[in-house]
Amino acid sequence: MAGRMSGGSSRARPPVGRGLQAARRAGLAVACALLMATAATGQPAVLRAGALELSEARIPSPPAEVAALYLRVVDTGSGGDRLVGASATVARRCMLHRTVEHEGMVHMQPAEDGLAVPAGGVLQLAPGGAHVMLMGLSRRLAAGDRVAVELRFERAGRVMLDVPVVDAAAAASGGHEGHGAHEGGGDEPSP
Numbered sequence: 001m002a003g004r005m006s007g008g009s010s011r012a013r014p015p016v017g018r019g020l021q022a023a024r025r026a027g028l029a030v031a032c033a034l035l036m037a038t039a040a041t042g043q044p045a046v047l048r049a050g051a052l053e054l055s056e057a058r059i060p061s062p063p064a065e066v067a068a069l070y071l072r073v074v075d076t077g078s079g080g081d082r083l084v085g086a087s088a089t090v091a092r093r094c095m096l097h098r099t100v101e102h103e104g105m106v107h108m109q110p111a112e113d114g115l116a117v118p119a120g121g122v123l124q125l126a127p128g129g130a131h132v133m134l135m136g137l138s139r140r141l142a143a144g145d146r147v148a149v150e151l152r153f154e155r156a157g158r159v160m161l162d163v164p165v166v167d168a169a170a171a172a173s174g175g176h177e178g179h180g181a182h183e184g185g186g187d188e189p190s191p
């Protein structure tokens with residue numbers, strides 16, 4: 001009676017030839033899918049790494065050969081963690097910086113011991129505060145670009161981020177001023 005196959009949703013299956021390719025790439029595809037998801041929205045979704053939740057990652061479009069990365073890191077556990085390093089494909093070097101005020105002057109200092117994520121708390125990298133410094137950029141970054149960044153945490157390990165470059169003027173509403181005054185940068189020409 002039933003003259004037709006009731007195979008269900010054929011449209012859910014790719015053609016055989018492409019299916020093999022797809023399977024071969026499946027592992028990578030899944031990883032890419034996560035990144036694409038953040039690319040589509042413009043703002044990164046929350047990314048989980050161990051007990052950490054990373055969000056709001058962004059790089060205001062830099063006027064110079066250095067750029068700053070900001071993001072929010074939440075420890076959903078109770079152990080805390082520590083951001084100890086970073087690297088980016090477009091930067092010769094990445095440094096963790098703190099911003100300190102001394103006698104009315106704002107300075108940036110390398111965070112030699114990393115940046116702590118308090119147990120059950122939040123590490124907020126933000127304009128006027130701590131940030132990841134991308135130095136020696138290999139190309140000019142403009143709003144709309146995306147930058148692959150690897151963050152290294154003491155406990156959560158390596159976390160890959162696909163960070164959007166956002167309009168600096170818009171981002172500056174949070175108080176981005178003072179970023180040209182870097183100490184020990186070495187990559188900026190001195191006036």
Ligand SMILES: [Cu+2]
Nearest residue numbers: 097108133182
């Ligand atoms: Cu800095």
